[in-house]
Amino acid sequence: MARKSPSLLFVFLAILLVSALSEASPVWKRKTAVGGWQSIDNPKDPQVVEIANFAVTEHNKEASTALAFEAVVKGEKQxxxxxxxxxxxxxxxxxxxxxxxxxxxxxxxxLQKFRKLVSFEEIKG
Structure with a gap:
């Protein structure tokens, strides 16, 4: 017995279902674009604090200043x-x-034991 091919309506509904699931499912969605900035949830994380201390220390060396680190207010990573x-x-x-x-x-x-201060600026206002 020969098998009938699926109707065009069935194929259309299957494509529609897959499309709807891919749009609605959080598994298929990204929070941010690849390479985009993501908010740091815990600015008191020891690694984040270490990076901030490094930034202040390097700025002090480069600018001959005497800033004293207090806290990370907020941050993002990329x-x-x-x-x-x-x-x-x-x-x-x-x-x-x-x-x-x-x-x-x-x-x-x-992994390469590399860390560089790219910029350090006072936030005015």
């Missing part, structure tokens, strides 16, 4: 050839009574 960290850091300058906020970008490649 997976590239290693990881870029974009952090908002609270730090005091010398004997100042209040801290200022700075944005630092650090490129970290732990």
């Amino acid at each position: 997976v590239v050839a290693g990881t870029n960290y974009r952090l908002v850091i609270a730090a005091k300058d010398g004997s100042a009574t209040s801290s200022k906020q700075y944005q630092a970008v650090v490129w970290d490649k732990p």
Whole structure:
């Protein structure tokens, strides 16, 4: 007995179902684009704090300043050839009574034992 091929309606419904599932299912969706910045959930994570301390120390060397690290306010990371960290850091300058906020970008490649301060700027306002 010869088998009949599926009707065009069945094929259309199957394609529609697969399309709907791929759009609705979180398994198929990405939170961010590949290579995009992702929020750091815990700015007190020891690795994040270590990166922030490195940023302040390197900035002090490069700019001949005496900033003292206080805390990571918030941050984002981006997976590239290693990881870029974009952090908002609270730090005091010398004997100042209040801290200022700075944005630092650090490129970290732990497997190669490489870490570089890319930028460090005071956040005005």
